[in-house]
Every structure is written in structure tokens, then in C-alpha cells.
Amino acid sequence: xxxxxxxxxxxxxxxxxxxxxxxxxxxxxxxxxxxxxxxxxxxxxxxxxxxxxxxxxxxxxxxxxxxxxxxxxxxxxxxxxxxxxxxxxxxxxxxxxxxxxxxxxxxxxxxxxxxxxxxxxxxxxxxxxxxxxxxxxxxxxxxxxxxxxxxxxxxxxxxxxxxxxxxxxxxxxxxxxxxxxxxxxxxxxxxxxxxxxxxxxxx
Amino acid sequence: xxxxxxxxxxxxxxxxxxxxxxxxxxxxxxxxxxxxxxxxxxxxxxxxxxxxxxxxxxxxxxxxxxxxxxxxxxxxxxxxxxxxxxxxxxxxxxxxxxxxxxxxxxxxxxxxxxxxxxxxxxxxxxxxxxxxxxxxxxxxxxxxxxxxxxxxxxxxxxxxxxxxxxxxxxxxxxxxxxxxxxxxxxxxxxxxxxxxxxxxxxxxxxxxxxxxxxxxxxxxxxxxxxxxxxxxxxxxxxxxxxxxxxxxxxxxxxxxxxxxxxxxxxxxxxxxxxxxxxxxxxxxxxxxxxxxxxxxxxxxxxxxxxxxxxxxxxxxxxxxxxxxxxxxxxxxxxxxxxxxxxxxxxxxxxxxxxxxxxxxxxxxxxxxxxxxxxxxxxxxxxxxxxxxxxxxxxxxxxxxxxxxxxxxxxxxxxxxxxxxxxxxxxxxxxxxxxxxxxxxxxxxxxx
Numbered sequence: 001x002x003x004x005x006x007x008x009x010x011x012x013x014x015x016x017x018x019x020x021x022x023x024x025x026x027x028x029x030x031x032x033x034x035x036x037x038x039x040x041x042x043x044x045x046x047x048x049x050x051x052x053x054x055x056x057x058x059x060x061x062x063x064x065x066x067x068x069x070x071x072x073x074x075x076x077x078x079x080x081x082x083x084x085x086x087x088x089x090x091x092x093x094x095x096x097x098x099x100x101x102x103x104x105x106x107x108x109x110x111x112x113x114x115x116x117x118x119x120x121x122x123x124x125x126x127x128x129x130x131x132x133x134x135x136x137x138x139x140x141x142x143x144x145x146x147x148x149x150x151x152x153x154x155x156x157x158x159x160x161x162x163x164x165x166x167x168x169x170x171x172x173x174x175x176x177x178x179x180x181x182x183x184x185x186x187x188x189x190x191x192x193x194x195x196x197x198x199x200x201x202x203x
Numbered sequence: 204x205x206x207x208x209x210x211x212x213x214x215x216x217x218x219x220x221x222x223x224x225x226x227x228x229x230x231x232x233x234x235x236x237x238x239x240x241x242x243x244x245x246x247x248x249x250x251x252x253x254x255x256x257x258x259x260x261x262x263x264x265x266x267x268x269x270x271x272x273x274x275x276x277x278x279x280x281x282x283x284x285x286x287x288x289x290x291x292x293x294x295x296x297x298x299x300x301x302x303x304x305x306x307x308x309x310x311x312x313x314x315x316x317x318x319x320x321x322x323x324x325x326x327x328x329x330x331x332x333x334x335x336x337x338x339x340x341x342x343x344x345x346x347x348x349x350x351x352x353x354x355x356x357x358x359x360x361x362x363x364x365x366x367x368x369x370x371x372x373x374x375x376x377x378x379x380x381x382x383x384x385x386x387x388x389x390x391x392x393x394x395x396x397x398x399x400x401x402x403x404x405x406x407x408x409x410x411x412x413x414x415x416x417x418x419x420x421x422x423x424x425x426x427x428x429x430x431x432x433x434x435x436x437x438x439x440x441x442x443x444x445x446x447x448x449x450x451x452x453x454x455x456x457x458x459x460x461x462x463x464x465x466x467x468x469x470x471x472x473x474x475x476x477x478x479x480x481x482x483x484x485x486x487x488x489x490x491x492x493x494x495x496x497x498x499x500x501x502x503x504x505x506x507x508x509x510x511x512x513x514x515x516x517x518x519x520x521x522x523x524x525x526x527x528x529x530x531x532x533x534x535x536x537x538x539x540x541x542x543x544x545x546x547x548x549x550x551x552x553x554x555x556x557x558x559x560x561x562x563x564x565x566x567x568x569x570x571x572x573x574x575x576x577x578x579x580x581x582x583x584x585x586x587x588x589x590x591x592x593x594x595x596x597x598x599x600x601x602x603x604x605x606x607x608x609x610x611x612x613x614x615x616x617x618x619x620x621x622x623x624x625x626x627x628x629x630x631x632x633x634x635x636x637x638x639x640x641x642x643x644x645x646x647x648x649x650x
Contacts, residue, residue: 181276
């Protein structure tokens with residue numbers, strides 16, 4: 001999206017150092033600046049802008065997963081509060097063993113879902129999700145894409161430039177609407193990448 | 204209101220300076236920026252901003268398609284190119300027109316002819332402006348160079364036809380140096396400007412660089428706004444500029460101003476432009492024309508009380524100039540110092556880094572045009588200009604004293620950050636400069 005009024009509307013995406021991990025292409029300097037601004041207060045969360053509730057929730061879930069992993073035994077109940085958001089998790093006595101065993105995979109899935117992989121605009125132009133008006137879109141959420149597969153079109157100076165997938169995976173979301181002006185580096189498609197070599201597979 | 208939205212196709216202090224005038228005129232502004240400049244002051248100042256590419260200028264500020272797309276998507280009707288980057292690119296001016304955008308500058312064909320320094324030299328000769336002895340056009344063989352050099356005499360200077368900004372020039376003092384210098388300059392010109400054509404001109408060792416500001420509308424008015432002396436240069440890069448030029452006879456400056464107006468009229472120039480002249484023992488000679496706003500334009504604004512960027516915008520909108528030559532009366536003296544992020548200990552290499560402390564000077568009749576602020580990281584991709592300090596006073600001595608006071612006040616520090624402030628203050632204290640007896644060789648021969 002073309003930002004109206006410069007810096008407004010950018011801050012929300014960079015809650016804190018962790019937040020930047022989800023927006024890999026958002027440069028670190030901005031995060032550092034935010035951290036500096038909040039440095040004088042004792043409260044590490046003061047000034048953090050958690051208006052993007054999904055991010056706050058993700059942070060909380062990760063914190064819970066960390067607590068569960070670090071603790072000697074499995075806790076029965078964990079509650080984490082961050083700003084206005086708070087999550088409480090309670091485990092069944094019987095399911096505790098299973099929950100512990102599944103935990104790393106759960107964490108991975110959270111990270112993959114939110115962090116994912118952003119396919120970004122390689123140039124300034126107008127983004128189109130379909131090859132022509134009225135045609136079905138190149139990709140929909142849930143579609144599996146291969147490296148090099150066309151995801152969309154960026155029209156610049158009357159030239160149609162294909163946007164191609166740089167990683168294989170499953171499309172989570174197409175982030176901009178058809179016909180939207182986009183700027184250089186703007187995330188356009190969120191892809192849940194496939195594990196490079198099986199990794200800590202769920203199966 | 205001539206335009207409701209203008210895109211500023213530049214960065215740094217000049218982008219900010221253009222945005223400020225637009226705001227005063229009630230015009231909405233769009234900034235463009237590279238990834239390296241996303242925290243740039245111009246981005247913060249504009250009403251909207253579009254990231255147009257990565258840090259390398261070629262892929263962002265020099266990318267015509269990216270700039271045009273940004274303008275079209277934000278509803279801009281006009282593009283102000285500032286200086287450098289796309290400001291004198293006739294192709295860009297033409298692409299703007301093709302896309303229904305007003306390029307704030309002269310027409311593409313005028314840019315094209317004056318951008319070729321060899322052609323500009325011929326055009327101005329035809330218009331009756333004095334030029335130094337030199338080659339009639341470009342010199343395309345070593346044999347031709349040798350033949351012409353014998354007639355022009357030494358020292359001479361080999362210049363790239365597509366050159367500018369003080370680059371692509373070699374001074375030749377003896378016949379034996381000619382051919383290596385000729386080949387070297389062509390190679391440099393090819394590498395830097397993508398055009399290896401060069402021309403020859405007599406070189407003056409003790410000359411002064413005096414330029415005349417002109418302003419022309421599309422309705423027949425061609426006015427001048429006096430001269431600027433830009434003789435304090437380091438390797439053809441200006442460091443200190445002032446208006447009026449110290450110690451110049453009124454008849455001389457009047458003749459130069461008339462020549463500039465005649466030249467601008469001859470080529471159908473519109474907007475703000477600058478005629479660069481060399482003043483030497485035998486008078487003055489036309490060097491080249493700059494078809495854009497210049498870095499040092501604030502000294503002229505200070506003595507004439509005219510906002511040159513506002514005039515550029517109004518002329519581009521097709522309006523007539525609202526003053527006549529008689530209305531333009533200079534007052535007092537103004538001087539500008541360029542504060543660059545450069546390290547004098549490392550041969551003035553650019554010294555990018557984070558500005559931990561950045562406190563510009565203030566006080567009466569001090570203007571600071573800068574995009575710097577505390578906490579900003581100076582990117583390494585762009586030129587090293589950090590700030591321009593401009594002072595005005597009723598006379599030159601007091602303007603220089605005021606400048607020294609302002610520079611002493613300027614606090615800039617950060618890890619690895621060095622500036623030209625100590626050098627500038629040295630020059631301000633130099634008796635030769637104080638007396639106005641300096642020429643373009645002053646800095647390079649001084650130590």
C-alpha cells in the first residue's frame with residue numbers, strides 16, 4: 001500500500017524485536033529506533049504498539065511454549081499477559097505427556113504460519129492478482145506453489161512484469177487487492193514454505 | 204493553485220527544501236525514497252511517500268519507470284526533479300510528458316541540447332557569448348586532439364561532452380601529457396556518463412568561477428538574479444558560494460548578466476537555470492549551463508528575496524513571472540558553506556555513520572538547509588552533503604563573521620562521522636579569501 005503521511009501506519013508492524021522476525025523484510029533499524037525510544041522507562045513493554053492483535057497473541061503463544069519447554073515438569077496452567085492481551089492455557093492431567101511431546105511441532109507451526117515467507121514487490125507498479133480482468137486469480141489461499149510459479153502481475157510503465165514464487169509452499173494469503181498500487185519491497189503474497197529437507201516433520 | 208500534488212523525485216536536503224515550498228503554496232507532496240532512505244527527513248515531511256527501490260541510485264532515484272509509477276499512483280500532476288539524479292535527463296522529461304506529468308524544468312529538447320556541453324558551447328557562441336579557445340565540437344581521434352591542442356595552446360582542459368558535477372575533466376599542461384589524458388578522459392567519460400565524447404578548451408589557472416542565475420517563463424520574460432562566486436572549490440567541487448561576487452566590477456557583472464539573458468533567450472529556456480562563466484584576465488567566458496535548481500541557489504534567494512523553487516513551480520504551471528528586472532534589486536551579501544560528511548584525514552573520503560548529535564546553528568539571518576537529525580544513519584550510497592549553512596548580512600565581512608559564528612555553533616558527532624566544518628572555518632579565516640583575492644586554484648594549492 002502506498003503509505004499516506006510517511007511514518008504513520010508503520011509503527012504497528014514493529015511491536016518489538018520479536019515482531020520484526022515476522023516481517024523479515026522490515027529493516028532492523030526501525031525496530032532499534034523504537035527500542036531506543038522506549039529505553040528510558042523501566043517497563044520493557046511501555047510504548048510497544050500492539051495494535052496488531054495477531055502479533056501480540058503470537059508473542060504470547062510463543063512465550064507459553066517457552067515456559068512449557070524450560071520448566072522442569074509440565075505446568076498445569078500458564079497465563080501470559082502482554083499489554084491488553086492475555087492468554088491462559090490449562091492442560092488436562094491425562095494429556096500432559098502428549099502435550100509435551102507435541103510441543104515443538106506446535107511452536108514450529110505457529111512460527112511458520114505467522115512468519116511465513118513474503119513474496120515482495122520487486123518494483124513499483126500496480127498489482128494484479130489475475131491474468132486479465134474477470135479471470136480466475138493466479139493463486140488462492142491454500143494453493144500449493146512451486147518456485148517460479150506466477151503469483152501475480154506488476155504493471156509498470158505499461159509493461160506486465162510477472163511476480164514469481166521464490167519458494168515452494170502453500171499460499172496463506174494474498175495481501176493486496178487486485179489493482180492496488182504497490183511500492184518497492186511491499187509484501188504481496190504470504191507463503192507457508194515447505195520444510196527444506198523434511199525437518200522436524202509432523203508425520 | 205497551479206498543481207494540487209507534486210512528486211519530488213529526489214532525496215536529502217533538496218527534496219526537503221522543495222517540499223517546504225510546496226507546503227507554503229498549499230500543494231500536497233509525494234516523496235520517493237530508496238530502502239536506504241526510508242527514515243529520511245524528506246519522507247517524514249511529505250504528505251505521502253513511495254519506496255521506489257533499493258539503495259543503489261541506479262535502481263531507485265535514477266529509475267524513471269519507478270518515479271513515474273509513483274507519481275501516477277499517487278495522483279501527482281507534476282514532478283520536481285531537484286538537482287542531480289534525473290534533473291537534467293531529457294529522456295525523463297519526455298517520459299513525464301508522455302504520461303501526462305509536468306516536468307518542472309526546461310523542455311526536453313532544450314535539456315538535450317544544453318546537456319551536451321560541446322553543443323551548448325556552439326549554441327552560446329552563435330548567440331554571441333564569449334567562449335574560451337577550444338575545439339569547435341567534440342574531438343573524436345587522437346590525431347585531431349593533437350592538431351587542435353597545438354592551436355589552442357597549453358594548459359588546456361579535456362572535458363566530457365556529457366559531463367557535469369565537476370567530473371570527467373582533465374587538465375593537460377604539456378604536449379606529452381595530451382594523448383594519455385585524452386584516452387583516460389574518454390574512458391572515464393564512457394564509464395561514468397556512458398558517452399565517451401570529449402572536447403578541448405583552453406584552461407585558465409587563475410580564474411574565478413562566476414555564475415549567473417536566470418529565470419524565464421514561457422511568455423517571453425527572461426530575467427537574471429545576479430551572480431554567485433563559486434571559486435572556493437576542491438577538485439572542481441564547490442565548497443563555499445557567495446553573492447555578490449567580491450571585487451567584481453559592476454560593468455563586468457552587468458555584461459555577464461546580459462550575456463546569460465541573451466543565451467537563455469536564444470535557446471528558448473524556461474524555468475530556473477544557471478550560466479557558468481570563468482572570469483579571467485581577458486574578461487569572461489561561457490563554460491556551461493545548468494538546467495535545474497542548483498545546490499547554491501539559497502545565496503541568490505537571500506540577496507534577492509525570491510523563492511526560486513516557487514518560481515520554478517509557477518513557471519511550470521504556465522504562469523507569467525510576477526516581477527520585472529527592475530523589481531529585482533539585490534540587498535547585502537550572502538554566503539553558503541557546504542557541510543559534507545567527509546574525513547579530511549582520509550583525503551576527504553565520505554564518512555557515513557550514525558549522527559548521534561546533530562544540532563544546527565540558529566540566530567539572525569542564518570538559514571540551514573539540511574536533512575540531518577540526531578539518530579539518523581547517513582547512508583553510504585549518496586553524495587556526502589549533510590547541510591548547507593547560509594548567512595546574510597548587509598556586507599560581505601559581516602556575512603562571513605556570521606558564517607564563522609554559525610559553523611562554530613554547529614554540533615555534529617557520531618562514531619566515524621567527520622565533516623568539512625574545520626576546513627570551512629580555516630578558509631573563512633584565510634586572508635586571501637577574506638580579501639576576495641582567491642581563484643579556483645585557491646584550495647588545491649593552499650597546503
